[in-house]
Amino acid sequence: MSDNWDDVQAGWDAAIRAVDAPAGRSSHVRAGKAGPGLVRHTIAFTGEPGAGKTMLFQALSEGGVRLGGQETRKSLVPELGHSNLVLGSLRIRVSALVVPGQVAQERDRAMTSILSEHTSPTGIIHVVCWGHNKVWNRPNQNVMERAARDSSGALTPEAIRAWHLEKELADFETLCERINETRAAQRSLRWMIVAVSKADLFWDRIDDARDYYVPGFDAAAHPPTAESGFSTALRDLADHNDIRIAVVPISSQLLRHSFSDSLRPRLSQLDSTGVGALLDHFYRTLKELM
Ligand SMILES: Nc1nc2c(ncn2[C@@H]2O[C@H](COP(=O)(O)OP(=O)(O)OP(=O)(O)O)[C@@H](O)[C@H]2O)c(=O)[nH]1
Numbered sequence: 001m002s003d004n005w006d007d008v009q010a011g012w013d014a015a016i017r018a019v020d021a022p023a024g025r026s027s028h029v030r031a032g033k034a035g036p037g038l039v040r041h042t043i044a045f046t047g048e049p050g051a052g053k054t055m056l057f058q059a060l061s062e063g064g065v066r067l068g069g070q071e072t073r074k075s076l077v078p079e080l081g082h083s084n085l086v087l088g089s090l091r092i093r094v095s096a097l098v099v100p101g102q103v104a105q106e107r108d109r110a111m112t113s114i115l116s117e118h119t120s121p122t123g124i125i126h127v128v129c130w131g132h133n134k135v136w137n138r139p140n141q142n143v144m145e146r147a148a149r150d151s152s153g154a155l156t157p158e159a160i161r162a163w164h165l166e167k168e169l170a171d172f173e174t175l176c177e178r179i180n181e182t183r184a185a186q187r188s189l190r191w192m193i194v195a196v197s198k199a200d201l202f203w204d205r206i207d208d209a210r211d212y213y214v215p216g217f218d219a220a221a222h223p224p225t226a227e228s229g230f231s232t233a234l235r236d237l238a239d240h241n242d243i244r245i246a247v248v249p250i251s252s253q254l255l256r257h258s259f260s261d262s263l264r265p266r267l268s269q270l271d272s273t274g275v276g277a278l279l280d281h282f283y284r285t286l287k288e289l290m
C-alpha cells in the first residue's frame with residue numbers, strides 16, 4: 001500500500017475537479033431504500049464528537065445533502081442503519097454503525113462491538129473535519145476555549161482548530177492501534193475512507209487540508225515538507241495492514257460554523273451543485289473500494 005499515495009491523491013484531486021466542473025448528478029450512483037441487496041457490507045463510521053458522522057451517514061443513506069436546515073444533536077447512543085446503495089451494476093446492502101463521538105461508555109461499547117478479536121466491519125468511514133468540530137455544550141466549550149487562548153487571553157479560529165486537530169489525531173491513533181491489535185485486516189476489514197467532512201467551510205483552503213490528510217503529498221518538494229502527524233499515522237496503518245485507503249473531501253450539510261460565541265461564524269462556501277458533486281464522488285469511491 002505504501003507506494004499508492006499518488007492514487008490516493010488522485011482520488012482527492014478528482015473530487016475537487018468534480019466540484020469545479022460538475023457534470024450533473026449521475027443517475028447510476030444513488031441510494032435506495034427497498035429490496036434485498038446482492039452483496040452485504042458492514043460499515044462503521046468513526047471519529048471525534050461533532051465531526052459530522054451522523055450527517056454524513058444521513059446524506060449517504062438519503063442520497064442527498066441538506067442545504068442549511070437544522071443542526072443535528074450530539075449522538076448519545078450508536079446509530080444503526082441499513083440501506084441499499086445502487087452503484088452502477090453493483091447493488092449493495094449496507095449495514096452501518098455510527099459510533100457516538102462523545103459519551104465515553106457508549107463509545108467504548110460501540111467500538112468493542114465493531115472492532116474486537118472476533119468482529120470487524122468490511123469498511124471504516126473515519127470522519128474528520130480539519131478542526132471544525134461542533135462542541136456540543138457550554139462546559140465543553142469552556143474547556144476548549146481555556147486551552148486555546150494564548151498567554152494574552154486572545155482566542156483565534158486557528159488556535160481552536162489546532163486544539164481540535166490534536167484531539168482528532170490522538171483519536172485516529174487510538175483507532176489505528178485498535179485495528180492493529182485486533183488484527184482486523186486479517187479478518188474482514190478491507191478498506192478505510194478518511195472522509196474530510198465540512199469541506200464547504202474551508203473550500204478556500206482545501207489544498208492545505210489535502211496536504212494535512214494525504215500522506216506524502218509534499219515528498220517531492222525541495223526541501224521536502226514535513227508530513228503531518230495524521231499523515232504519518234495513516235501511512236503506518238497502511239504499511240502494517242492490507243487495506244485499501246481513500247481520502248476524500250465531503251460536505252453533508254451547508255451550515256455556518258461557530259468556532260466560539262465570541263468569534264465571527266464561518267460561512268459555507270459551496271452551493272448545492274458542488275456538494276452534490278462531492279457526494280457523487282464519494283459514492284464512486286465507495287464503489288471502487290467494495
Ligand atoms: N457546514 C457543515 N456543517 C456540518 C457538516 N456536517 C455536519 N455539520 C454540522 O456539524 C455538527 C456536527 O455534525 P454531526 O453529524 O452531528 O456530528 P457527529 O460526528 O455525529 O457528532 P457526535 O454525535 O458527537 O459523535 C452539526 O451541527 C451539523 O449540522 C458539513 O458537511 N458542513
Ligand SMILES: [Mg+2]
Binds near residue numbers: 053054074075100101
Ligand atoms: Mg452523531
